[in-house]
Amino acid sequence: MDTVAGTERTKGHLDALLLALLASGPQHGYGVIAELRDRSEGELDLPEGTVYPALHRLERAGLLESTWAPGTTRRRRVYSLTAAGWTALSAERHEWARFSTAVGSVLSGVASA
Amino acid sequence: MSDAIDDYLDELAGRAHPGGARFRRVLAEAEEHLRESAASLRRAGMDEGSAACEAVSRFGPVEPLVAEARPSATVWAADAVRAAWLLGSTGLAAVGLSGVLAWALQAVAGARFVAGDTNGVTYTTARCADFLEYYPHAGSCSAAAALHHADEVVMYRVLAGVLGLVGLLAYLWWGRSRTGHQRVLPAVTVPAVAAAAFLLAAVALLLSSLGLALGERVHGEAWSGIGSPLSGGVVSLVAAVLAGLLVLRRVPRRTPWAEASRGA
Numbered sequence: 001m002d003t004v005a006g007t008e009r010t011k012g013h014l015d016a017l018l019l020a021l022l023a024s025g026p027q028h029g030y031g032v033i034a035e036l037r038d039r040s041e042g043e044l045d046l047p048e049g050t051v052y053p054a055l056h057r058l059e060r061a062g063l064l065e066s067t068w069a070p071g072t073t074r075r076r077r078v079y080s081l082t083a084a085g086w087t088a089l090s091a092e093r094h095e096w097a098r099f100s101t102a103v104g105s106v107l108s109g110v111a112s113a
Numbered sequence: 114m115s116d117a118i119d120d121y122l123d124e125l126a127g128r129a130h131p132g133g134a135r136f137r138r139v140l141a142e143a144e145e146h147l148r149e150s151a152a153s154l155r156r157a158g159m160d161e162g163s164a165a166c167e168a169v170s171r172f173g174p175v176e177p178l179v180a181e182a183r184p185s186a187t188v189w190a191a192d193a194v195r196a197a198w199l200l201g202s203t204g205l206a207a208v209g210l211s212g213v214l215a216w217a218l219q220a221v222a223g224a225r226f227v228a229g230d231t232n233g234v235t236y237t238t239a240r241c242a243d244f245l246e247y248y249p250h251a252g253s254c255s256a257a258a259a260l261h262h263a264d265e266v267v268m269y270r271v272l273a274g275v276l277g278l279v280g281l282l283a284y285l286w287w288g289r290s291r292t293g294h295q296r297v298l299p300a301v302t303v304p305a306v307a308a309a310a311f312l313l314a315a316v317a318l319l320l321s322s323l324g325l326a327l328g329e330r331v332h333g334e335a336w337s338g339i340g341s342p343l344s345g346g347v348v349s350l351v352a353a354v355l356a357g358l359l360v361l362r363r364v365p366r367r368t369p370w371a372e373a374s375r376g377a
Contacts, residue, residue: 028145029142029145029146030145030146030149030150046173047171047172047173047174047177048146048150048171048172048173049143049146049172049173049174049175049177049178050173050177052139052142052143052146052177052178052181053177053178053180053181056135056138056181074141074144074145074148075141075145076142076145077138077141077142077145
């Protein structure tokens with residue numbers, strides 16, 4: 001994947017990706033970005049610092065909550081989904097399924113009746 | 114010795130607005146992330162300097178974090194209200210003090226000195242009767258008018274002072290109950306504005322007193338009505354000096370990042 005295009009594409013879906021990554025349990029920012037890279041096998045990559053403004057924005061929107069927790073060398077901010085976050089994730093998954101099906105249909109040349 | 118991570122954090126601290134909760138959180142998260150990333154890279158075989166550089170490179174430019182660390186408009190507005198409240202309350206308290214001083218001047222030099230009318234001021238018979246009804250022992254219409262005006266000067270100013278004290282008490286209570294309130298205005302803001310405002314008031318009021326004194330001398334009358342602006346001018350001057358001293362104490366001499374770069 002072209003690096004710039006890939007980064008921009010990832011940023012476009014960053015909120016949904018962060019919600020999905022945190023669905024597996026509370027995580028701090030470094031863990032979130034590491035898991036994003038692992039789960040996508042390196043395909044989804046972006047400057048690591050950009051994840052924090054996104055996490056803060058989702059927290060202000062009430063989709064995440066966070067708390068300080070002791071880390072290996074210093075305390076770290078750990079994020080987790082709120083009830084509203086779970087609802088938003090469910091909606092994002094549904095929306096993505098519809099969108100990817102539609103795009104897949106167009107790209108594969110299947111015409112709807 | 115500073116490394117690439119320290120340099121990055123110094124740049125973030127230097128470009129973001131320091132002091133707010135957002136700033137502290139962004140800085141703490143960035144440092145934690147960068148240190149953990151560098152440690153992971155060292156475990157993978159990189160030397161310390163290269164690991165720090167690579168961690169910074171992966172973290173990306175500082176701009177998104179600088180924007181995130183910037184206090185919101187709500188935080189700015191809340192701090193501006195706090196500062197305005199403190200300034201307003203302090204101003205009213207100073208007005209109250211000038212009322213007390215006017216009362217003392219009245220006791221020493223008489224009501225005419227504090228609020229006597231200047232030459233040429235006359236009252237209707239009905240108005241004189243009103244003054245003399247309240248101050249039957251004044252002896253004359255002008256003396257009764259001076260007593261009336263002086264009492265008004267003292268009473269209204271002291272009432273303003275009581276309001277200012279209530280405002281200051283409310284400010285203190287608010288400050289103690291809202292420990293999470295973010296201070297985004299520089300600490301020097303309130304004393305600097307207060308010093309400027311009090312100095313302007315002092316100059317205007319003292320010049321007004323001087324004008325009254327010189328004007329009355331020309332006409333050969335006792336100094337009439339000088340005490341009112343004089344009391345305000347004296348209190349304003351003292352308040353301006355005190356606020357100026359606070360400004361000198363609060364002017365930042367060294368910033369944390371200047372210290373850090375000096376020590377590096």
